[in-house]
Amino acid sequence: MTCILFTSAYLVFMSPVSALNPSTCRHQEQFDLNGVYKTGDLIIGGIFHINFEVSIFQRLQTMLFAIAEINRDQTLLPNITLGYRVYDNCVKLPVALRAATALIGGLDNDFTDSGCSGPPPVVAIVGDPLSSHSIAISRILSLFQMPLVSYSASCSCLSNKIEYPTFFRTVPSDAFQVKAMVQIIKHYGWTWVGAIASDDDYGQYALRAFQEEIKTFGCISFIETVTTMNDNRRVFQIVDTIQQSTAKVIVVFSAEAELLSLVKEIVHQNITGRQWIASEAWSTSAVFATKENFGSFGGTIGIAIRRGEIQDLESFLYQIRPKFDLNNNLLLQFWEKIFDCHFQETTIKTNTTLSSVMIAYNVYKAVYALAHALHDLMSCQNGKGPFENNECADIKNMQPYQVKLLHYLKSVNFTNRLGERVSFDENGDAPAIYDIVNWQMTNNGSVKIKTIGLFDESASAGKEVPESICSKSCLPGTRRANRKGQPVCCFDCIPCAEGEISYKIGEYTEFYNPNTENFLSYEDAMGITLTTVASVGSFISVGVLAIFIYHRNTPVVRANNSELSFLLLISLTLCFLCALCFIGKPSDLNCMLRHVMFGISFVLCISCILVKTIVVIMAFRATLPGNNTMKWFSVSKQRGTVFFFTFIQSIICIIWLASAPPYPYKNTKYQNAIIIIECDVGSSAGFGCLLGYIGLLACICFLLAFLARNLPDSFNEAKFITFSMLIFCAVWITFIPAYISSPGKHTVAVEIFAILASSFGLLFAIFAPKCYIILLKPEQNTKKTLMGRGTNEK
Numbered sequence: 001m002t003c004i005l006f007t008s009a010y011l012v013f014m015s016p017v018s019a020l021n022p023s024t025c026r027h028q029e030q031f032d033l034n035g036v037y038k039t040g041d042l043i044i045g046g047i048f049h050i051n052f053e054v055s056i057f058q059r060l061q062t063m064l065f066a067i068a069e070i071n072r073d074q075t076l077l078p079n080i081t082l083g084y085r086v087y088d089n090c091v092k093l094p095v096a097l098r099a100a101t102a103l104i105g106g107l108d109n110d111f112t113d114s115g116c117s118g119p120p121p122v123v124a125i126v127g128d129p130l131s132s133h134s135i136a137i138s139r140i141l142s143l144f145q146m147p148l149v150s151y152s153a154s155c156s157c158l159s160n161k162i163e164y165p166t167f168f169r170t171v172p173s174d175a176f177q178v179k180a181m182v183q184i185i186k187h188y189g190w191t192w193v194g195a196i197a198s199d200d201d202y203g204q205y206a207l208r209a210f211q212e213e214i215k216t217f218g219c220i221s222f223i224e225t226v227t228t229m230n231d232n233r234r235v236f237q238i239v240d241t242i243q244q245s246t247a248k249v250i251v252v253f254s255a256e257a258e259l260l261s262l263v264k265e266i267v268h269q270n271i272t273g274r275q276w277i278a279s280e281a282w283s284t285s286a287v288f289a290t291k292e293n294f295g296s297f298g299g300t301i302g303i304a305i306r307r308g309e310i311q312d313l314e315s316f317l318y319q320i321r322p323k324f325d326l327n328n329n330l331l332l333q334f335w336e337k338i339f340d341c342h343f344q345e346t347t348i349k350t351n352t353t354l355s356s357v358m359i360a361y362n363v364y365k366a367v368y369a370l371a372h373a374l375h376d377l378m379s380c381q382n383g384k385g386p387f388e389n390n391e392c393a394d395i396k397n398m399q400p401y402q403v404k405l406l407h408y409l410k411s412v413n414f415t416n417r418l419g420e421r422v423s424f425d426e427n428g429d430a431p432a433i434y435d436i437v438n439w440q441m442t443n444n445g446s447v448k449i450k451t452i453g454l455f456d457e458s459a460s461a462g463k464e465v466p467e468s469i470c471s472k473s474c475l476p477g478t479r480r481a482n483r484k485g486q487p488v489c490c491f492d493c494i495p496c497a498e499g500e501i502s503y504k505i506g507e508y509t510e511f512y513n514p515n516t517e518n519f520l521s522y523e524d525a526m527g528i529t530l531t532t533v534a535s536v537g538s539f540i541s542v543g544v545l546a547i548f549i550y551h552r553n554t555p556v557v558r559a560n561n562s563e564l565s566f567l568l569l570i571s572l573t574l575c576f577l578c579a580l581c582f583i584g585k586p587s588d589l590n591c592m593l594r595h596v597m598f599g600i601s602f603v604l605c606i607s608c609i610l611v612k613t614i615v616v617i618m619a620f621r622a623t624l625p626g627n628n629t630m631k632w633f634s635v636s637k638q639r640g641t642v643f644f645f646t647f648i649q650s651i652i653c654i655i656w657l658a659s660a661p662p663y664p665y666k667n668t669k670y671q672n673a674i675i676i677i678e679c680d681v682g683s684s685a686g687f688g689c690l691l692g693y694i695g696l697l698a699c700i701c702f703l704l705a706f707l708a709r710n711l712p713d714s715f716n717e718a719k720f721i722t723f724s725m726l727i728f729c730a731v732w733i734t735f736i737p738a739y740i741s742s743p744g745k746h747t748v749a750v751e752i753f754a755i756l757a758s759s760f761g762l763l764f765a766i767f768a769p770k771c772y773i774i775l776l777k778p779e780q781n782t783k784k785t786l787m788g789r790g791t792n793e794k
Contacts, residue, residue, distance in 0.1 A: 036060075038067075040083025042119055042395070044370060045103035047127030047137070049091045058317070059151070060086060062360040063126060065316045066367035077375050080395075085121075089128055091257070096133040100125065100140055119395070123374065123405060124149060126366045129359070130255075131155035131202040138167040147409055149370060151362035154280065155201045156209060159427035166406060168428040170365040171280075171305055174202070174253075176432030178209040180303050181251060181277055184436070191218035191489050192470040193277075194247040196238065196262075198254040199225045206253040206279065219470065219489035221247035226258045235261045239269060246470060250274055255281040256288070263288055267296050278302030280434070284358060289439050289447045300439040304451070307435065308361035308418045358435075365422050365430075372422075373408040517666075519585050519677040520745040520752075527583050530752050537576035537759055544767050545569040551774050554781045559717070564615070564638060568608035569767070574601035575759040579752045591662035591679035596653045598755065599690040600646060605762065606694060606728075607645035609721055610701040611638050616718045617708045649693055656686030676745060695732070701725055720766050727761030 037043075044067065048060050067082045087099035106121030125141065128134050129152035138158070141148050142165050149168045150158075156175040158167050185193060195210060197203035207223065214220060222245050224238045239262070242250065252259070259282055276297055282288060283302025380392035386407060387393070393404035413423040424430065436453040474480055474493035481494045521527050548557050548565055557565065578601050581594035615638065660683035667676040681687040702725035708718035735754040739747060773780050 037085040038064075038083045040071075040081040042080060042374065043083045043085055043122045044367065045100075045122035045125040045127075046084060046086035047089050047096060047099050047103075047125060047129075047133075048086060049089050049129055059129075059360050059363050061317060062310070062313060062363045063367055065310075065313055066364050068316075069312075070368070070371045076371055077378065080374070080378065082371065089130075089133060091130075093133055093136060096128050096130075097136055097140070100128075100137040104141070104144055104146060122146075124370050124409075126151065126363065126370070129153060130200075131158065131205075132200045134158060134167065135164070135201060138164045142166045145406060147370070147373075147406055149366040149409075151366045152359055153202075155205050157201060157205050159429055161427055164428075168369070168409060168424050170362040170369065170422070170430045172432040172434065173427070173429045174206040174279075175209055177280060177303050177434065178206055178213055180432075180434050180436075181279070182210070182213040184277065184301060185214070185249065185251075186217060190249045190275075190469070192221055192247050192249070193218065194222045194224075194242065194245055194250040195220050196224045196226060196250060196252045196254065198258040199227050200258075202255065202281065203253045203258075210251065210253070219487035221245045221470070226254055226262055228257050232261070235265050238262060239265050239271065242266070242271060242274070243269075248274055249277065251277040251279075252282070253279045256285050259288070263293065263297070267293050271296055276300040280305050283437055284449050286449075289449050291441075291445055291447055294439070294441055294447055298439055298441060298447075302437045302439075302449075304435040304437045304449075305358040305362060306420075306433050307358040307451075308364070308420065310361060310364055311417060313360075313364075362430075365416065365420075368414075368416060369409065369412050369422055369424075372412050372414050373405055376408045376411070377405060517585075517675050517677050518745060520583055520748045521585065522583055524745075526745075526749055530749065530756070531580060531583060533756055534576050534579040534752070537756060537763070538573050541569050541573040541576060541763060544763070544771060545573070547771060547774060551781075554774065556770050556773050556781045563635065564608050564612050564642070565767075567642065568605060568612070571601055571605035571608060572759055572763050575605055575755060579755045579759075582748050582752050582755075586664040586677050586679045588661075588663060591664060592657055594679065595662055595681070595687070595690065596657070599649055599653055599694065602694050602758075603649040603697065604642070604646045605759075606697040606701060607642045609725070609762070609766070610645070610697055610704070611641050613701055613704045613708065613718060613721050616721075617704065645697060649690070652686070652689050652693060656683055656690065659683055660686065662687075678745070678748065698725060698728055698732075702729060717766075720769055724762045724765030727765060728758045731758040731761065 044063075046060070046063050048063075063086065064084065067084050070076055071081055085103060087102065089096035089099055103122045103125055104120075124147040125137075126149050128137055128148075128150060131153040132155075134148065134150050134153035135155070135158065138148050145166060147166050147168060149170065151170050153169060154171050154174045154177065156173045158164050158169065159173050159175070193214065195207060197207040203225070211220065222241050224241055226238065227234070272295055274296070276299075278300050280303050283300070283304045288297060289300075374395065377393050378395045380386075382392055383390050385392035387404060410424060410426075410428070413421070415421050421431070434454070435451045437449050438452045440448050440450050442448050470487065470490040471492070474491075477496055478493040479496050480491045482488060483490050483492060520530075522531060545566065548562070548569065551557050552562055574597065578594065578597035581590060581597055584590065662679045662682045665678055665680035667678055702722065705718050705721040705725055731754055735750065738750045739754075
């Protein structure tokens with residue numbers, strides 16, 4: 001099946017191979033493949049864009065040099081000779097795809113059964129330099145488990161091992177490049193930047209990553225996209241955007257080809273005063289780093305792939321001998337540049353240099369990474385292999401062992417002759433190490449691209465660092481106010497309000513209120529008064545409870561269930577004491593406790609009164625002939641009813657505290673110079689349910705007591721209950737507007753006053769008449785007196 005797949009690829013995509021001919025790519029629309037090759041035991045494929053500029057020719061020569069160096073090395077792949085087959089992609093995706101499929105399928109026109117054994121046409125491919133090309137090629141190669149090791153494709157999307165399982169690279173991912181560029185921007189305090197990106201995968205993926213990184217501390221003034229299309233209108237639009245923007249720092253993610261027209265127009269219009277941040281694709285471009293462009297682009301800071309001085313490469317290049325051929329003039333151009341000479345027969349002009357040593361070094365590492373993976377595969381001992389049944393791969397067998405080569409390529413880890421470690425992470429990416437470069441003018445007037453640091457080191461001095469911010473920092477006494485419809489980096493500085501002091505100078509000026517905190521405390525005159533009244537109320541309740549317990553066997557106390565009277569007095573004591581929880585500095589515990597105690601104690605109190613009212617009505621009906629309703633509402637059922645009503649309020653409190661409990665809140669809306677600390681109810685619905693339930697029970701109790709007020713009874717308690725509930729309802733109805741209109745700590749005072757007033761109303765209205773009889777009219781506290789007037793004793 002593997003042989004058939006290769007054959008299909010050959011039949012569909014194969015085309016004649018001629019000598020390396022740059023004119024083919026430049027002037028012909030048909031996509032003929034142009035390649036160079038050398039035979040060997042194992043063939044490594046290569047895809048380069050040879051004809052883009054002369055200096056890139058050095059990348060191809062670096063691959064050939066690395067293979068020749070490996071073949072001479074007796075310790076690396078001994079008895080194995082590496083060959084190569086290299087194609088030109090002509091900077092066209094269709095050509096790159098045809099080159100890849102031609103490398104997979106081989107070049108022989110005749111296929112026999114023996115063609116399915118032995119090594120494949122190529123064991124791996126070095127290239128393609130472009131990210132968009134590598135994405136398409138990698139999808140094809142993954143079908144054959146063929147490794148693709150790129151020396152320049154840096155798109156972060158290629159780190160996805162699910163989509164690109166056979167892709168590796170010796171250049172770091174753009175994800176790391178973006179982080180390095182952001183570190184430079186943060187170092188200089190630039191928060192207002194422009195961004196330009198090419199419209200391919202390289203530019204757009206890098207731009208998206210940059211947007212995510214920059215938004216943590218700054219803003220993007222504008223985003224523009226450049227293309228390789230010669231669209232002057234688009235170029236003029238981008239230049240106009242640059243001129244109109246207040247951003248002085250511009251980040252560019254693009255290759256040289258896309259920027260050519262834009263750079264020319266910027267220089268033509270003499271746009272200066274911008275700090276350019278260059279991605280690795282153009283930071284070391286000898287095309288742009290010229291004396292003519294320095295006025296607009298001088299001082300450019302860029303991220304560059306680490307360069308390496310490859311030993312003996314220079315002498316290898318000098319040994320190349322040109323052959324005069326107008327149809328194959330790349331070598332002639334290369335020769336003219338190195339020796340600074342000129343062939344009279346040619347009319348070729350170029351301004352490129354050997355500045356591509358950085359990319360060439362990555363080519364060198366890619367070839368050696370494949371060689372080490374092949375060496376590890378060949379060195380495997382039978383029975384100790386990493387595959388099924390401890391098997392090893394046969395390096396000379398046509399079986400689909402590329403899968404096994406991938407295994408060794410993933411684990412490549414060696415130190416090359418330059419002392420640099422070469423390895424791949426789990427995504428097939430190389431270690432993220434960058435040079436930071438700066439475009440500087442030399443004494444002789446030429447432009448030098450100088451390495452000034454590694455990754456996050458600062459640029460060299462000598463050029464004034466521009467300021468690139470949307471709004472200047474707010475001075476002391478002012479604070480930041482965002483502009484409507486603009487990014488957060490754009491703001492106005494307005495004077496601090498009364499009581500506010502700005503204490504941090506910066507683009508995000510912070511301010512605080514230095515005045516003292518204010519709350520209803522025990523030291524305030526109001527706090528002392530309310531504490532005293534609450535304490536007196538609780539002592540009176542306890543005193544009445546003591547009187548009732550002492551006289552518990554008298555008719556007045558026994559009438560209408562003495563147990564309910566005891567429970568009612570205890571609940572009133574709790575009502576007085578809960579008022580104390582509202583005094584003092586609010587805290588998380590205090591805010592929750594005050595509302596829970598208030599809700600449960602008042603429900604317990606109203607429940608007792610409601611049950612007493614029901615008992616009064618049933619006791620009167622029980623005096624009628626043939627009526628025995630009291631047996632259906634015994635003492636135990638009365639007690640159970642009280643606790644049932646209280647249990648419902650407890651559930652409401654638990655749900656409220658679990659969902660959105662009350663919490664301390666600093667309120668400055670009434671007075672700027674004063675911070676009022678109060679309790680926020682947290683959930684308005686929870687607080688509303690608590691008050692609503694109390695109000696519901698109070699209304700029912702008032703209604704029943706009002707209906708029973710005229711029952712014939714010498715000591716009709718319904719009258720006193722009616723009066724007490726009238727006071728209770730009146731207090732809490734008037735509390736609502738007073739609570740809303742009272743500012744600051746007076747709000748708490750109003751709430752405490754309502755608690756105390758309603759509690760005193762219940763205490764005196766219900767128990768004052770009984771205490772009067774018990775203490776001052778003991779002669780009336782007899783069963784005979786009460787029965788003689790129709791009193792029903794219980």
